[in-house]
Amino acid sequence: MSAEATNPEAHPEARPELRRRGRSRLDLRRLGRAALLGPASRDRLPDAIGHVAEAHRAHHPDADLSILRRAYLLAETSHRGQMRKSGEPYITHPLAVTLILAELGAETTTLTASLLHDTVEDTDVTLDQVREEFGNEVCFIVDGVTKVEKIDYGAAAEPETFRKMLVATGNDVRVMSIKLADRLHNMRTLGVMRPDKQARIAKVTRDVLIPLAERLGVQALKTELEDLVFAILHPEEYEETRALIAAHAGERDPLPGIADSVRGVLRDAGIAAEVVVRPRHFVSVHRISRKRGELRGSDFGRVLILVGENADCYAVLGELHTCFTPVVSEFKDFIASPKFNLYQSLHTAVATAEGHVAEVIVRTRQMHRVAEAGVVALGNPYTTPPVDAAEGDEERVDPTRPGWLSRLLDWQQSAPDPDTFWTVLRAELAQDREITVFRADGGTLGLPGGASCIDAAYAQHGEAAHGCIGARVNGRLTSLSSRLSDGDTVQLLLAHDASSGPAADWLDHAKTPAARIAISGWLQTHPDSAAATTTAARAPLSVVGARGGGANAVADLPDAPVRLAGCCTPVPPDAVAGFVVRGGAVTVHRVHCPAVAQMRAVGRTSVAVHWRATADCRVTLLAESFGRPHLLADLTEAIAREGVEVVSATVEPPVEQRVRHSYTLQLPDATGLPALMRAMRDVPGVYDVSRA
Numbered sequence: 001m002s003a004e005a006t007n008p009e010a011h012p013e014a015r016p017e018l019r020r021r022g023r024s025r026l027d028l029r030r031l032g033r034a035a036l037l038g039p040a041s042r043d044r045l046p047d048a049i050g051h052v053a054e055a056h057r058a059h060h061p062d063a064d065l066s067i068l069r070r071a072y073l074l075a076e077t078s079h080r081g082q083m084r085k086s087g088e089p090y091i092t093h094p095l096a097v098t099l100i101l102a103e104l105g106a107e108t109t110t111l112t113a114s115l116l117h118d119t120v121e122d123t124d125v126t127l128d129q130v131r132e133e134f135g136n137e138v139c140f141i142v143d144g145v146t147k148v149e150k151i152d153y154g155a156a157a158e159p160e161t162f163r164k165m166l167v168a169t170g171n172d173v174r175v176m177s178i179k180l181a182d183r184l185h186n187m188r189t190l191g192v193m194r195p196d197k198q199a200r201i202a203k204v205t206r207d208v209l210i211p212l213a214e215r216l217g218v219q220a221l222k223t224e225l226e227d228l229v230f231a232i233l234h235p236e237e238y239e240e241t242r243a244l245i246a247a248h249a250g251e252r253d254p255l256p257g258i259a260d261s262v263r264g265v266l267r268d269a270g271i272a273a274e275v276v277v278r279p280r281h282f283v284s285v286h287r288i289s290r291k292r293g294e295l296r297g298s299d300f301g302r303v304l305i306l307v308g309e310n311a312d313c314y315a316v317l318g319e320l321h322t323c324f325t326p327v328v329s330e331f332k333d334f335i336a337s338p339k340f341n342l343y344q345s346l347h348t349a350v351a352t353a354e355g356h357v358a359e360v361i362v363r364t365r366q367m368h369r370v371a372e373a374g375v376v377a378l379g380n381p382y383t384t385p386p387v388d389a390a391e392g393d394e395e396r397v398d399p400t401r402p403g404w405l406s407r408l409l410d411w412q413q414s415a416p417d418p419d420t421f422w423t424v425l426r427a428e429l430a431q432d433r434e435i436t437v438f439r440a441d442g443g444t445l446g447l448p449g450g451a452s453c454i455d456a457a458y459a460q461h462g463e464a465a466h467g468c469i470g471a472r473v474n475g476r477l478t479s480l481s482s483r484l485s486d487g488d489t490v491q492l493l494l495a496h497d498a499s500s501g502p503a504a505d506w507l508d509h510a511k512t513p514a515a516r517i518a519i520s521g522w523l524q525t526h527p528d529s530a531a532a533t534t535t536a537a538r539a540p541l542s543v544v545g546a547r548g549g550g551a552n553a554v555a556d557l558p559d560a561p562v563r564l565a566g567c568c569t570p571v572p573p574d575a576v577a578g579f580v581v582r583g584g585a586v587t588v589h590r591v592h593c594p595a596v597a598q599m600r601a602v603g604r605t606s607v608a609v610h611w612r613a614t615a616d617c618r619v620t621l622l623a624e625s626f627g628r629p630h631l632l633a634d635l636t637e638a639i640a641r642e643g644v645e646v647v648s649a650t651v652e653p654p655v656e657q658r659v660r661h662s663y664t665l666q667l668p669d670a671t672g673l674p675a676l677m678r679a680m681r682d683v684p685g686v687y688d689v690s691r692a
Helices: 028-037 047-059 066-079 092-104 108-115 127-134 136-147 157-171 173-188 195-215 219-233 235-249 254-268 282-292 310-323 365-378 403-412 418-430 453-467 504-508 513-525 527-533 594-601 631-641 670-681
Strands: 274-279 301-307 346-351 357-364 434-439 444-448 468-473 476-478 489-494 541-544 553-555 562-564 576-580 586-590 609-611 617-626 645-651 658-667 686-691
Touching: 047 066, 047 092, 047 108, 066 092, 066 108, 066 127, 092 108, 092 173, 092 219, 092 365, 108 136, 108 173, 127 136, 136 173, 173 195, 173 219, 173 365, 195 219, 219 235, 219 282, 219 365, 235 282, 254 274, 254 301, 254 310, 254 357, 301 310, 301 365, 310 346, 310 357, 357 365, 444 453, 453 468, 453 489, 453 513, 504 513, 513 527, 553 562, 553 576, 553 586, 576 594, 576 609, 586 594, 617 631, 617 670, 631 645, 631 658, 631 670, 658 670, 670 686
Parallel strands: 301 357, 434 489, 562 586
Antiparallel strands: 274 301, 346 357, 434 444, 468 476, 468 489, 541 645, 553 609, 576 586, 617 658, 617 686, 645 658
């Protein structure tokens, strides 16, 4: 494997933001050998972590480095004599992992735990010793990392390993930060392993750890992991991309000139901003080349603009779109609508007078820090003391925990077997968008993009959602298969019958792991019920009574028969329109009925229509209800009590414990329609009555 594949520093254009100007690179081999001999003086910060201290102080100038010195001394002593497969002293690994996190801005507690993350697992150091020396917080994180055992890359062991990783991450998100940095350093030094093992590790990194890094917002780690995986799993495409980047290095790059023009525009506008060119990493260049074919010079990077305040971002956007030609389709506002992983920025693209098109990212410096480091940039999210050592397995409340992580922690407990867990985990991590919907009681639900009412039902009610028979979205009745959009309000309707259960086709519409696992489990334990839901629907039951006389609408067309449209069933005093149809009859619709526009579109003759002075009318009502015995009799009795004649009634067979009734009624007085509808809604089991 090429040097670039195992060491991303061989192509510095991949991650320039991880380096600070003026700082020499850390020679971990040299420092590791020095560590084997022990530091020369124990009363000062060991030279081996001088770079870590420098990187840490760059983000946290007032940090107390004494705890890092003590952590390094314990790690160096406990790992002394241990070697990595590459032949390096083992202490170089925790040093490298800690440096990665220090560059990202991790706080002191995270760095301390990072230095010690392998001591409890690989040496004689115990958790009690860590707690006594460094306190409960560091002990808690080290314990979480230790619970994620060394990965056995067998098919059965892998799912269980990542199940433990999820649980540990749920207890403290800093655990996953350390594991991601740990995997990055291991991927950098993967060249010493056999090709088949390299491929196995790279595939797991691609399928789980890279999506987790994306979910946690740690873009700096995610992009480098992508490049390393790309080099191992797709060596030919990697070499082609590397050749493209090398060829571009010898050509004139238009982006620096565009950046100079942007600086001038912002300077003239009085906007203080830092404008830099960010080269794309290897995988990004590969994706762009696959999308656009032949690459332009400006495709190898993007212009990044950093400002101080949120308002400055929009001021910059206004200047860019005024002084350059904007590419409207490329504009995205992730400040007003942040991504699920905390990412915020304005994305746009502008064209210059020379015809160059440059992608531009605008964000504040704080947004930039979070965009690069994600949860690592949030520091210590816990304002209360950690749980006592005796309660180490108890879950802590994490204010930074995203909704997707809470969902994973919920459903992983009910995953029936490792294969199901692994399959559903990969599907969940593949979701790249999250929506928020509002519950009828005022709460909110976080769901993946494309989620349906079925997903909302299981997210809100758990296994009680087996009895869900329908939903109202934004006040309107809809099917459970309906997809939800960001900001929708959903009210879920549950059956009173405890024996009701989901239909097999619910799996076609369920997106969340919790819903799919719960539905599959119920169907497996109720095979007879599942089969019954797939049988063909019976023909509707119709009850037809004596039909009333003619409608009380009059058309301005002599001798023409008049009939009220069944699609909208107009009644006095509805505004109506009439159209001549086949046979010379006049059909009367409500003016807002969709059929009116269709009639006009096909050229039907319009006829003026008015209501007779008589108050009687005919109307069709739809009643939605839960299925139960004697429901039809109770509804018919309620209608009769209001003095209304039933012209016809149709009862559809139950679907998902829900029954739909259609009644054509002759009312003696149109003003009694609201009271009739209220009386029908008062019948037990009826949850909605509406006009057809």
